[in-house]
Amino acid sequence: MKIINLLNNDRCTLSFEVFPPKVSSSFDEVKPAIEKIAQLKPSFMSVTYGAGGGTSRFTLDIAEDIRNRYSVPTMAHLTCVSSTRETVLEKINELKKAGIQNVMALRGDLTPEMKLSDAKHWDYSHAVDLIRELKNSGADFCIGCACYPEVHPESQHQTDDIFYLKEKVDAGCDFMTTQMFFDNNLLYNFLYKIREAGITAPVVPGIMPITRAIQLKRAIELSGSFIPQRFKAMVDRFGGDDRAMAQAGIAYATDQIIDLYANGVKHVHLYTMNKPEIARAVMNNLSSIIGK
Numbered sequence: 001m002k003i004i005n006l007l008n009n010d011r012c013t014l015s016f017e018v019f020p021p022k023v024s025s026s027f028d029e030v031k032p033a034i035e036k037i038a039q040l041k042p043s044f045m046s047v048t049y050g051a052g053g054g055t056s057r058f059t060l061d062i063a064e065d066i067r068n069r070y071s072v073p074t075m076a077h078l079t080c081v082s083s084t085r086e087t088v089l090e091k092i093n094e095l096k097k098a099g100i101q102n103v104m105a106l107r108g109d110l111t112p113e114m115k116l117s118d119a120k121h122w123d124y125s126h127a128v129d130l131i132r133e134l135k136n137s138g139a140d141f142c143i144g145c146a147c148y149p150e151v152h153p154e155s156q157h158q159t160d161d162i163f164y165l166k167e168k169v170d171a172g173c174d175f176m177t178t179q180m181f182f183d184n185n186l187l188y189n190f191l192y193k194i195r196e197a198g199i200t201a202p203v204v205p206g207i208m209p210i211t212r213a214i215q216l217k218r219a220i221e222l223s224g225s226f227i228p229q230r231f232k233a234m235v236d237r238f239g240g241d242d243r244a245m246a247q248a249g250i251a252y253a254t255d256q257i258i259d260l261y262a263n264g265v266k267h268v269h270l271y272t273m274n275k276p277e278i279a280r281a282v283m284n285n286l287s288s289i290i291g292k
């Protein structure tokens with residue numbers, strides 16, 4: 001099932017992101033958690049590739065497994081920044097052979113050793129290069145890419161960021177998933193601006209439930225997202241109590257999602273952080289709204 005077909009359908013979707021284990025030894029721990037998340041029957045699931053510094057070895061295995069055993073459409077992430085063309089072509093071939101129909105084409109996070117000034121020596125500098133490679137592969141992939149309601153941290157101006165986003169969509173990206181954000185108004189402003197720039201493909205907002213105070217630091221490092229005062233107050237007040245923080249974080253994410261659906265957004269992607277109980281709680285809170 002191509003994700004773009006789900007997104008073009010009239011029904012609302014709620015989809016989940018999971019990540020492969022950081023080290024091979026924790027595969028047996030992570031797998032049951034991912035299976036529990038698949039059993040919730042989200043509209044689709046995405047499996048990251050080396051996100052936040054994790055391993056990429058298992059992305060394909062996990063994506064295939066979810067699709068085959070749980071009949072949940074899957075999207076495999078693929079990044080290109082640290083890879084040679086040979087490796088990327090090999091990965092694309094593996095995706096093709098496994099019958100993976102949906103690929104999230106990302107540049108990938110720069111590790112501390114990578115410098116943007118070295119980009120001229122890399123086979124791929126930007127996600128658009130990977131999108132073009134996927135298009136040239138001859139496989140008819142449905143392609144997703146990332147977009148940034150609050151501007152990518154490496155971009156000086158939002159106009160540049162939106163220009164490059166348009167380049168990705170023009171190169172053949174079918175839909176976009178957003179970076180996490182904690183203030184919906186930032187998303188609504190962004191949607192207005194990209195539509196005005198002529199980008200018409202569907203946008204799936206990405207929502208990250210923050211259920212432990214320590215998660216917030218990492219989330220801000222990765223995204224640079226703005227933290228509203230009421231979110232800060234929540235973490236200050238409940239951050240020291242695991243159960244209270246989980247409850248508050250789930251309620252905050254639920255509230256954000258309800259506001260999105262209420263304002264005409266039809267699709268939401270949840271960064272589950274491999275936590276079935278969090279994915280389940282958010283989904284239960286929305287059961288009548290999304291008809292699950």
Ligand SMILES: NC(=O)C1=CN([C@@H]2O[C@H](COP(=O)(O)OP(=O)(O)OC[C@H]3O[C@@H](n4cnc5c(N)ncnc54)[C@H](O)[C@@H]3O)[C@@H](O)[C@H]2O)C=CC1
Nearest residue numbers: 051106107108109110126127146152154155160161164179
């Ligand atoms: N779910 C996930 O796994 C997500 C991961 N990310 C991560 O965010 C990072 C950025 O990845 P992408 O958005 O795929 O990268 P990208 O290549 O689309 O953009 C990266 C930066 O380069 C700029 N840029 C893009 N094309 C350019 C061009 N042709 N010339 C000059 N500048 C250009 C962009 O404006 C942006 O500032 C990655 O680390 C990615 O893995 C972001 C969102 C979601």
Ligand SMILES: Nc1nc(=O)c2c([nH]1)NC[C@@H]1CN(c3ccc(C(=O)N[C@@H](CCC(=O)O)C(=O)O)cc3)CN21
Nearest residue numbers: 048050051052109179180206215218219222223271273
């Ligand atoms: N720049 C960027 N890179 C990403 O990989 C990424 C984004 N943004 N935004 C959307 C999602 C969210 N992702 C995330 C978000 C948080 C962690 C994180 O907190 N990782 C912890 C370990 C968590 C665990 O193992 O349970 C870490 O310490 O890295 C990882 C990936 C992956 N995606």
